[in-house]
Structure formats: C-alpha cells, structure tokens
Amino acid sequence: MTDHSIQQRIDQLVEQIRYHDRLYYQDAAPEISDLQYDQLLAELVGLEQDHPEFAASDSPTQRVGGDVVEHLVSVEHRAPMLSIDNTYSRTELRAAMQRIEKSLAPSLAEGDAVVWVMEYKIDGVAGSIRYEDGHLALALTRGNGVLGDDITHNVRTIRDLPLRLETEHPPAVAELRGEIYMTDADLADLNVRQAEAGAEPYKNTRNVTAGTIRLLDPKIAAARKLRFFCHGSGELMGVDANNHMEFLDWVRRMGVPATPNVVRLESIEEALDAVAKLEEGMPDLPFEVDGIVFKIDSFAQRETLGVRSKSPRWVIAYKFERYEATTRLEAIEVQVGKTGTITPVAYLTPVDIAGTTVSRASLHNADEIERLDVRVGDLVVVEKAGKIIPKVVRVEKHLRTDELPVYEFPTACPECAEPLTRDEGGVYIRCTNPLCPAQLRQRLVYFGSRAGMDIDGLGEEVVDLLLQRNLVASFADLYRLDTDTLAELTWPRQRKGKADEMINVQFGRKNAENLVAGIDASRTRGLARVLASISIRHVGPRVAKLITAKYWTLAQLQAATAEEIASIHEIGERIAESLTGFLHSNHGGQVLADLQSAGVVLSEPEPQVTAVDQDNLPLAGKIVVATGTLSHYTRDQIKARIEELGGRAASSVSKNTDFLIAGEKAGSKRNKAESLGVEVISEDEFRARYESL
Incomplete structure (x- = not known):
C-alpha cells in the first residue's frame, strides 16, 4: 500500500469507528456486532503501529488507555465548580423556587418571564471536560470546587465523548461540565469479571465510577466503559447560546451527549406538576438518578442572580432517598394492556424495601430484559426511589451459579394465542387482536374510570365479576345490564379476620341500582368522552376534544379523511391515522354502532358560531x-x-x-x-x- 492509500484507510477507519461509537453509546442503536467493531479497531491499531506518522492524537485508538500516570495532579478550575443546594420535599422545593423568583423579580423588564428547565440528577461523579480549539485538552474532578484532580488520562477513554468536537469551526474554549457515570448493565458485566478474578464485586455504579475515574492506569478505566452527560458549562469562548436549552442543543451538535429528557417550564406550578411525569420515566432509565434538578433557563438571569460561596443561586435540586435490596427472580410473566401492549413483570421473592414489601416489578419491555440479561432464578437488585414503583436495577451475574436459560419473549398472546407484533421503529410488542379477552378487561376498567366515562362503581373487581359471569363482552353490553341480574350476583371474599376462610358475598340491590344509575348517567357524556374512553391509540381527552370541535357528529368524523383530521392544530398524521384506522376497521365500526344502538350519545352540541x-x-x-x-x-x-x-x-x-x-x-x-x-x-x-x- 502507498502512503496515500494507508492514510486514506486510516481516515476511513477513524470515521467508521467514531460513527459506530456514537450509535452504540449515545443513540443505543448499534448497527454492527461487538466482533465487527473489534475487528475495525484492531485494523486501525495495526496500521497506526506500523505507520505512527499517520496516528492522530484524537484517534479512537487513544481510548484504549496510554501510560500509567505517577499520581493525580491538582489543577485550579478556571471558574469555581460549585455544588447544588438540595431540597427533600415538594414543599421545600416550592419555597426554594419562589425565593429564586422573588430575588429575580426586581431586575425583570416589563414582559420578561422566568422560565425553568427540569432535568434528571444523574447519580455519578461530577467532571469538567475542557476543549481547546475543538480538541479535548483537560478533564478535572470537582475536588473542593476550586482545585480538582487531573483525570484527563481516564476521561480520554470514555467512548461517548469525542476527542475532537464535531465541527469545522470549533470554539476557542468550551469547558463542558456534567456527570461521569456507569450504566447498571455495565456494572453487572464488570462484577462478572470481578468474580472471575476472585475480587470483590462493586455495590453500586457511583462507587465504582468514583474509584475508576481516579485510577492511575487508564487501561483499567478503558475496560470499565464509563460514560458522560453534559449538563452545564464552565469557561466558554466562542459558544453562541443565550440559555440552557440552546446550550444543550449546541452540545449535541458537537457530538457530546447532553443530559436527557430536559423539560422547559414556564411557571413554578407547571414545574411541580411535571415532576411526576419525569419520575414516571425513571424506571426505564439504564442509569441511576437520585433526584431532579431545576435551573433558570436564561443565562442573563443566572448572571443577575449570581452565586453563593458554595452554590449558584439559580439552581435547586429535589433529592430523594434511594433504597434497594437483593432478592431472587422467581418468574417472568407478561400482562396485556388495553391497547395490546405486552408488559413483562418480574415476580420476586418478597423483600422489604423502605418499609414496604415488594414482590413484583415491571421489566417494561423485551429490550429491557435483553439489556439486563435477566433470567429466572437470578439474584437481582431491586430499587425503590422516592414514590417510584420498584425497578429491577441489575442482575448479580457474578452470583449466577447455574446455567440459567435465556428468557424467550412470547411470540403469541398469552390470553388469546394470536401472533404478537412489534411497533414499527419502537420497543413495544403488542397483541393486535381487538377481541383479546385480556385487552377487553383493561379497556372496560379504563372505560369506567374517572378519566374515561366516569362510571361510579365500575372498578376492577366488578369488571372481573361481570366477565366471569359472561354478562359483558363489549362496552355496549354495560348499557344492557339490569338491576335484577346484578343484585343476584355473588363472588368469593375472604372472611374478615380469617385469611384461610372464604365466603360468598352477594352484590346486592343497592349496589346494583347505583351501578346501573352510574352507567345510565354516562350515556350523555358526548362523542369526545366516548372517543377518549374506548382505548384508541393516541386518542386521549384533549385530542378527542380538539377533533370533535371540528367534527361534532360521528357521521362527520367517519366521513373525514386522515389528511383532513391531521390538519387540525395539535393533531398530526400519527393521531389521524390511528383514529381513521379505528373508525374504518370492522372492530371499530362495530364498537361505535353497538354504543349507538345502546343509546349512547355520539355527538357534541353543534357549535353556535362559525x-x-x-x-x-x-x-x-x-x-x-x-x-x-x-x-x-x-x-x-x-x-x-x-x-x-x-x-x-x-x-x-x-x-x-x-x-x-x-x-x-x-x-x-x-x-x-x-x-x-x-x-x-x-x-x-x-x-x-x-x-x-
């Protein structure tokens, strides 16, 4: 090979490896196997060893770890690296945010607003990564906020951090601050290697990250697969951003992973309301979080607020205690949701976590099972943070003494035996049989809920009773129930105070009259409420109201095309296609026809104005x-x-x-x-x- 062709091949390999690093570490969407990746890297290592004149300082081969450093050197931060004040309740959080806004109020011009951003507080180790003219030049720990340890040799091994920013016009200085962390799955794999070497396993991701980042030998750090999220900045020269959201967008364009799921909010009330939604997503995260952080979005407003001796005045954290325990996974079973989503559930040997007994935890989807490599019989670490539902954090693979079979996700619905299908481009696997009995149960429960048709008395237990007695097979069947039939129903109940004794309890006339009255009252809730209650994918209360404001009768709606519905403000193609697909399917048409024949109103009052x-x-x-x-x-x-x-x-x-x-x-x-x-x-x-x- 000529020098030119060698240089070309090295450049080609460098670009390919950078591309696959980004797919694997940032997008979680690898296109090649680990073996294929290793082959690309091995070829590059060989070419650079034979032709060192062509090896660049930012080559991916530099991530495997260089020479051992003698000791860590303390370096002064160009700008102090401060900590964050914490709160531990919603009341404390509200008060802290109100104090911040009150401090800022005198400086606001007429028409100015205070906008907040909300993001996860990643449970890792704070780090500062300094790029000069686009090249990674220095990495420091927080240290005491003024002096930090030089950990550049280890940070260069973090594969989701570019050694050179992905831009032709890099800023003179970009000091990116964030969290160095390890995923739960990578900790599980590391503990397997620890066990094989006869060493003690690590207890949690934060401890191993803190120890790894301070190691003197970068080869060890390279093998531990640390990662990084940017959530802030230190010294910046040549970066054009006026607020946090703009800054994070710039960070992503540079090829640096930015802290995920950041939400922009326009008031304290909106921020507090949004906490629950961010908490709901926590069990799906592949890394640990120990709180939620709230920051003022505007950099100018941050400048006005300034800093205290140890913390900025424009940021506050809402922290919650994390509790975890180790227990055995006894079984994995799947449940079928109202839209057919198949959700795997871990059944655990009961264990006490934060004062409650935990015996089940969601495994979310097939991809999560594969990521965790969780198998029946494994010892697993289960976490409960704040009020969050229990989450299987990781598998203690190093304690896996038997050959446990890999869990095979079902290919047919466990209730109706129909084939399952995966959402196009998504992670969820569904039963698409509209007559599936498990879906019917969940749909009936939702139909009667407050968010649905608000039928008092139609809870899970009553739905189960009606299904067991074959009294309902559709929404419309609810409207055909009569008081006499319901009053005579009985079902087994545990005798009070005697766990091992069951008695038959009669539904009773009073309960029957109340349920029939509640069902009858729901007939006139209107078309929007019906559409939002019958489990059409992507159609909730707000969407249904927007659509029926334009098409206020069922006939009008059925005559509308997907394109016409998609043109409604806030609707779009996905919702329109889901709705029209339901309306024109045999099942959907039958559902609505049956409701209409049962006397359910499928219209809204005609708008009185044009x-x-x-x-x-x-x-x-x-x-x-x-x-x-x-x-x-x-x-x-x-x-x-x-x-x-x-x-x-x-x-x-x-x-x-x-x-x-x-x-x-x-x-x-x-x-x-x-x-x-x-x-x-x-x-x-x-x-x-x-x-x-």
Whole structure:
C-alpha cells in the first residue's frame, strides 16, 4: 500500500469507528456486532503501529488507555465548580423556587418571564471536560470546587465523548461540565469479571465510577466503559447560546451527549406538576438518578442572580432517598394492556424495601430484559426511589451459579394465542387482536374510570365479576345490564379476620341500582368522552376534544379523511391515522354502532358560531387562568365558559396569560400573576364583564 492509500484507510477507519461509537453509546442503536467493531479497531491499531506518522492524537485508538500516570495532579478550575443546594420535599422545593423568583423579580423588564428547565440528577461523579480549539485538552474532578484532580488520562477513554468536537469551526474554549457515570448493565458485566478474578464485586455504579475515574492506569478505566452527560458549562469562548436549552442543543451538535429528557417550564406550578411525569420515566432509565434538578433557563438571569460561596443561586435540586435490596427472580410473566401492549413483570421473592414489601416489578419491555440479561432464578437488585414503583436495577451475574436459560419473549398472546407484533421503529410488542379477552378487561376498567366515562362503581373487581359471569363482552353490553341480574350476583371474599376462610358475598340491590344509575348517567357524556374512553391509540381527552370541535357528529368524523383530521392544530398524521384506522376497521365500526344502538350519545352540541364569528368572540385569542374557590362555577364550568367565549383555559400562569380569575384562597397563582404584571380579576368582575354577553 502507498502512503496515500494507508492514510486514506486510516481516515476511513477513524470515521467508521467514531460513527459506530456514537450509535452504540449515545443513540443505543448499534448497527454492527461487538466482533465487527473489534475487528475495525484492531485494523486501525495495526496500521497506526506500523505507520505512527499517520496516528492522530484524537484517534479512537487513544481510548484504549496510554501510560500509567505517577499520581493525580491538582489543577485550579478556571471558574469555581460549585455544588447544588438540595431540597427533600415538594414543599421545600416550592419555597426554594419562589425565593429564586422573588430575588429575580426586581431586575425583570416589563414582559420578561422566568422560565425553568427540569432535568434528571444523574447519580455519578461530577467532571469538567475542557476543549481547546475543538480538541479535548483537560478533564478535572470537582475536588473542593476550586482545585480538582487531573483525570484527563481516564476521561480520554470514555467512548461517548469525542476527542475532537464535531465541527469545522470549533470554539476557542468550551469547558463542558456534567456527570461521569456507569450504566447498571455495565456494572453487572464488570462484577462478572470481578468474580472471575476472585475480587470483590462493586455495590453500586457511583462507587465504582468514583474509584475508576481516579485510577492511575487508564487501561483499567478503558475496560470499565464509563460514560458522560453534559449538563452545564464552565469557561466558554466562542459558544453562541443565550440559555440552557440552546446550550444543550449546541452540545449535541458537537457530538457530546447532553443530559436527557430536559423539560422547559414556564411557571413554578407547571414545574411541580411535571415532576411526576419525569419520575414516571425513571424506571426505564439504564442509569441511576437520585433526584431532579431545576435551573433558570436564561443565562442573563443566572448572571443577575449570581452565586453563593458554595452554590449558584439559580439552581435547586429535589433529592430523594434511594433504597434497594437483593432478592431472587422467581418468574417472568407478561400482562396485556388495553391497547395490546405486552408488559413483562418480574415476580420476586418478597423483600422489604423502605418499609414496604415488594414482590413484583415491571421489566417494561423485551429490550429491557435483553439489556439486563435477566433470567429466572437470578439474584437481582431491586430499587425503590422516592414514590417510584420498584425497578429491577441489575442482575448479580457474578452470583449466577447455574446455567440459567435465556428468557424467550412470547411470540403469541398469552390470553388469546394470536401472533404478537412489534411497533414499527419502537420497543413495544403488542397483541393486535381487538377481541383479546385480556385487552377487553383493561379497556372496560379504563372505560369506567374517572378519566374515561366516569362510571361510579365500575372498578376492577366488578369488571372481573361481570366477565366471569359472561354478562359483558363489549362496552355496549354495560348499557344492557339490569338491576335484577346484578343484585343476584355473588363472588368469593375472604372472611374478615380469617385469611384461610372464604365466603360468598352477594352484590346486592343497592349496589346494583347505583351501578346501573352510574352507567345510565354516562350515556350523555358526548362523542369526545366516548372517543377518549374506548382505548384508541393516541386518542386521549384533549385530542378527542380538539377533533370533535371540528367534527361534532360521528357521521362527520367517519366521513373525514386522515389528511383532513391531521390538519387540525395539535393533531398530526400519527393521531389521524390511528383514529381513521379505528373508525374504518370492522372492530371499530362495530364498537361505535353497538354504543349507538345502546343509546349512547355520539355527538357534541353543534357549535353556535362559525369560524369567522369565532374570531369576534370576547375572549378570542386570550389565555385565561382560573384559580381558588369559585362561588358560581365548578372547575369544569369555568373552563367551559372561557372556551365558549373564545378563550383558552390554561392551568398555569405565564407571561402569556391575559388575565387571572381569582377566587377565595387563590394562593401562588395569584402571586405569580401579580409578579408578572398579569391582570387579576375577581369572579364577580368576570361575571359582570362576560355573563351578560
């Protein structure tokens, strides 16, 4: 090979390996096997050894670890690397955020708003990675905030960190701060190697990360597969970003992994409401988190707030204790959801975690089982953080003494035996049989719930009883139930105080009358409520309301094309295709026809104004928030009245709010409105202005 062809091949290999590193470590979507990757790397190592003149300082071969350093050197941070103040309850968090906003309020210009960002608090080791002219030049631990240990030799082995930023025009300096961490799956694999070597296994990802990053031999660090998330910055020269979200977007474009699932929020109330949603996603994460962080989005506002001696004034953490225990996985069973989703569940030897007995934990999906390599009979680490449902964190593979069979995800539905299919481009596997009895049960439970048709008395136990007695096989069958039949039903119950004794309990006439009355009352909930209750994928209450505002009868809706429905603001193709697919399927058509024949109203009141008239309504284009206790309206009634007048009823106050209706005990939303200069009116004033129209 000529020098030119050797250089070309090295360049080609470098680009291929960088590409596959990004797919594997950042996108979790590898295209080649580990063996194929190792072959590419081995070829590059061989070429660079034979032709060192062509080996670049940022070549992927530099990640395997260089020479051992004699000791760690302390280096001064260009800008102090501060810690974060913590809170441990929603009350403390609210108070801290209110203090921050109060401090910022005097400096805000008219029309300015305080915007928050919310992100996971990764449970790893804080690190600062400095790029100069696009090349990784220095990496430090936090240390005491002023001095940190030089860990560049180990950080260069982190494969999801580029040794050179992915840009033709790199900034002069970009100091990226974030969290060095290890995934739960990589810890499990490391502990297998520890056991094989006769060494003690590591207890958690944070401890092993903290120890690894300070090792003197980078070859050991390279073998432990550490990773990095950027969530902040130190010194920046030549980086164009005015706020946190813009900065994270820039970080991603540079090829650096940014902290995931960051949410932008326009008020404290909105932020607190969003905590639960971020918590819900925690069991699916492949890494450990020990809290949620809230930051002011605007860099200018951060500058105004400044810093204390140990922490910035513009950030606060909501931390929660993590509790874990080791127990044995006794079985894996799958459950079928209302839209056919097949969810694997781990059945565990009961173990006490944070004062509660845990015997089950969701395994989420087939990919999660494969990632964990979890097998029946394994000892597993189960975690419960805050109020989160139990999560299988990892498998103690080094304690696996027997040859346990790999779990094979079912290919047929466990309830109806129909073939299962995987969502295109997704992780969920589904039963697509609309007549599946397991789906029917879940759909009936949801149909009767408050979020569905709000049928008092139609809970899981009653649904099970009705199905066992073959009294219902569809939504419409509920409307055909009669008091006499229900009153005579019996089912076995445990005798109070005697765990081993069962008795038959009669449903009774009073319960029967109440249930029939609740079912009958739901007939007139309207088309939007029905669409949101019958488990059409991607169609929830808000989507159904938006669609039925344009197509307020079933006939109109059935005549609309997917393209026409997709053109409705906030709907889009995926929702439209799901809805029209249901409407024109044999199953969907039958469901709606049966409900109609059972006397269920499948229409909404016809709008009383045209689209042109809508623009002339008193609250057209205005955003209105109602808060506190109102004398003349329920919460639903005031929302409906705002919308009748052409406005949008919002749940939180922001700079875009036009006015706030304040009832008794208005509280924080009133304070927020006043701080933003949003008009606040009483309920009586609202009635005086608008009820005569």
